[in-house]
Amino acid sequence: MTPNSSRPSLLILASTYPARVGDGTPSFVRDLAVGLAASFEPFVLIPAVPDGAAEEHGDGIRVRRFRFFFRRWEDLAAGAILENVRSRKSRMLQVPFFMAAQFFAVRRAVRSERPAVLHAYWIIPQGLVARWAAPRVPLVVTTLGGDLYALGDPVSRALKRSVLRHARAVTVMNADMRERAIALGASPNTTHVMPMGAQVAQFADAAAGRLSRAADGPVRLLAVGRLVEKKGFHLLLKALAQIDPATWHLTVVGDGPERHGLEEAAADLPVAFVGQLTREALTHADAEADVAVFPSVRAASGDQDGLPVALLEAMASGCAVVVSDLPGLDEAVEPGVSGLSVPSGDVTALRDALATIIGDAPLRASLGAGAALRAQSFDVATVADAYAGALEAAIRS
Template sequence: MNPPDAATRPRLLVLASTFPGRDDDGTPAFVRDLAVEMAEVFDTLVLVPRVPGAPTREVVSGVRVLRFPYFPRRWEDLADGAIIENLRARRSRWIQVPAFVLAEALAARRAARRFRPDVVHAHWIVPQGLVATLVGQAVPRLVTTHGGDLYALDTPVLRKLKAWVARRAGHITVVNEQMAETVRALGGDHLPVSVEPMGAALPPGTPREPVTADGPCRLLFVGRLVEKKGVGVLLDALRAMAPGTVTLTIVGDGPLRAPLERQATGLPVTFAGQLGRTQVRDAYAAADVVVVPSVPAASGDQDGLPVVLLEAMSTGLPVIASNLPGLNEAVADGDSGLLVPPGDEDRLRQAIARLAGDPTVRARLGAAAAERAREYSITAVGARYRDILLRLAGDGGRSLPAQHGGR
């Protein structure tokens, strides 16, 4: 599909709750990356909640960003990081939820009236998909679920709300096949659902160091320090390994950092904290293996397909990942990485030992991972999303065929 003429660019309104407040602030940037890709074709406005240190209005690589307030600034911290994990970390934050939804609805209504979008892209079924459905029923809508909203928000009331949103969307995208089945179970087999993972985008950084057998194998974990990331399982696996075999750098922060630091006592583990994107790119360059030991959380939440996994693969790093939906769609076991049962510290230890002891296997898996990751590049993913959004904008919101997909 050819891009529209600049004089008739369609208008895209993006609703999301996670968006970097500053360059390199460590916030996951997949919504921003995709919006920048969309700005090549669309006049793009992103509406997101206010976070500390971020301007109320700005333009990022051709994308207009508007941040709405939702609570008195002194206590406004629900959207500073991951909303679901923030609620688990401090239950008093639930008082901010009604204010957040109302403020987002009012802000979206104002944006719709002033900006007059041709199409809306709502990231997460709840609350953004709900808000988009309530305030912009006449505007075609693409709803994208990333995992937590589908897996963890699973009360009877929320299931009914999600089904209501799904049945009224012009199209729904998910990041793995299991999530597609879950969405269809919510709203019916007729729903126009396709699997479209977020894309990996990294700025140029330090070149990858050559694979050698010298010294311990350098493991890297990147992600929020929350239950579903499985860092505790990784630390238990390391404790059973011979001294001097590996080192581990943990990049990220979150509510479990303090207990994980206590658990890591005596292990060759460095907690680097939350790093900006350029620093993370350098961390990939200095690593030998990236470990993604995700597990289903007690709440039912689990990773859909972490962008970190795709980023690591795109740099030519071999990965060890849990055999969960989404992760096992990106990683072919024994070809572009190794898969282990989630929560199985012994199998995880064996996989780490295998790669730590064989740089030739690491090099082979890393090369295959880089090739596989091309399908998940932000350029490739952006092209598929542009196609979906242009079709929605052009047909007035009539549903796309359910078989439209990313791979």
């Protein structure tokens, strides 16, 4: 707790965080930290990334980045750690240095900040480091899916079990993840489905100026996410290849190891790959889209989406959405009311759903309105209140 403050100190550990505010890197950790500043004094401890400042202050939070490797190659945490390692195996060399540096950084932060509670994003590595470096500080662990669904070898499972049994509370993105966490040792009484929040108002406001969508011309489709296997964009291209290309245009937002292969697959299709966008640019992309598609699948590694914030942002923008029926996505989208749902990995079903929604403007309008209404329950302010309650309960327990 800082001097002259009645708010308890909150130490937040994460590995995915924008190098600069609004740079397009998923910002759910920052957004929630800002939302928690009304109840806590958030101090965010994250690894160094290219172009990231050593310290930041603003919006009621403080941020510090710890160094862990030679600056020239220090890119393990630039994006998603698991995907970074899979795309370039040499990055495994950074992992032990990362773990050691994070351990000592947490120890220093505990001494200087004296946190009342510690919030770790991902069971591995942050939850594990918190378990070792700050065993006496109440721990709340949030898993977004990658570590829980993947990392299934016996050693990783044992480490995850150790963290989850130690945590005062665990939050997950969907009911399936809750069952998996409990099976690994998390307490049923303190394991909660609490998805990340979206900046609903920001995306809704950006779309408010649009009086209609796709009044004429091709229907504008949007796909947002890292270009990795679990996003299912390779299946999206296969499905769209079977639909008249004069009726649609797809914009793909994001970057990743599968970009080259996806661009080759889309060479003869009306598809634009625009790379990672700033948050402001993404709000405009969502506002201009008629339909957002999230054809997520389970990757060969076992990894899969929990509940993408990009989906919630598209819904807040009033986009009609088409999603696969993976846990989390099927909980956010009410089929026929706020979107269409198809069996994960089923190209034929995806093609049929896309053809239906492309050819039916009233349906797109109805689903878009339903999506915007549904998104209100995922607003970051509402989510922050729920997390504040969980953190306060962890302090009291």
